[in-house]
Amino acid sequence: MAEPTSTSAPAPDKPRVPLAIEEALAAAAIAVMGLITFANVVTRYTTNVSLAFTEEYAIVLMVAMTLLGASVAVARDHHIRIGFLIDRFGPRGRLRAELLALGVTALVFGALVVLGTLMTIDEYRFEISSPGLGVPQWLYTLWLPLLSAVVTLRALGRAVRVVRRPDILQAGAGEP
Template identity: 45%
Template sequence: MDQPDPTPADDTGTDHTIVPVRIEEALGAAAMALICLISFANVIARYATNVSFAFTEEYSVFLLVFMTFVGASAAFAGNEHIRITFFLNRMPATLQRLCELVTLLATTLMFSLIIYFGGRVTYTEWYWEETTPGLGNPTWIYTIWMPILSVAILLRVLGRGWARFRKGRAA
């Protein structure tokens, strides 16, 4: 009978990566710092002048989405994405590998759909010259990052899958 493989859930290393995960970490930290700075400046402005900055909500929402996608990319690279390891660790090794494969395929499908539909939305916004209601910026400037960062996530997912299922190695 197959023995449970203790390594998949415990494997959080990024040794297999070619592009360092520090890039995602730096981008996420920069986005968080900007959100904090914008929000703090808005609070000070409201307190001092009773008027709020108009751009804070628009930029903060964009930065939050950006930070989420960058964080997801780093999490997939380090095998730190959310999963139910309680059950996974109690399965035989072959079933663990099957679950990892199903996860890889489902994640690949989901982010491929985000790339496709996010690209269509971005193109439509660019084509019709849509602007944001608050500042009048072109909306495609914000939405273009969704397919771009989904490509980064997809590459991290496929890199993790390659490391996990490479012949003779249990990443």
């Protein structure tokens, strides 16, 4: 008996490195931010003292969560695009638009890697400390180039998968 063939959507393209890593780290960042905020609110209402210094941690976690989310969005093809235009392109046009978007993404986040690294080195070299806690600032800044590198690699990985399997690009693809 012949198996039915499916002409609907192509098989999903999955990255080699599981997205669960970024998802777990982003979830942990959200959880810690929630705990910090909850502790700050409870302390403020019970003792009339604010834990304002925790704002530094919350900001770093927010940046980390944003970059981790960007990495997942790029790998899953949920990046922002103008679907109204892209969906009207033929297969070659969609491929070119996708590769252009991924190239620009890799370029921008690659620039963040370079510039973030230079900034981190400067903060380390000049022993800059954070204003609220006096912690070395480079400990906070270090996450910008590291996580930007993750986004860059995810964009390049997606570009490789798209070139190998252009059939994964369909009109309306990438919508959550």
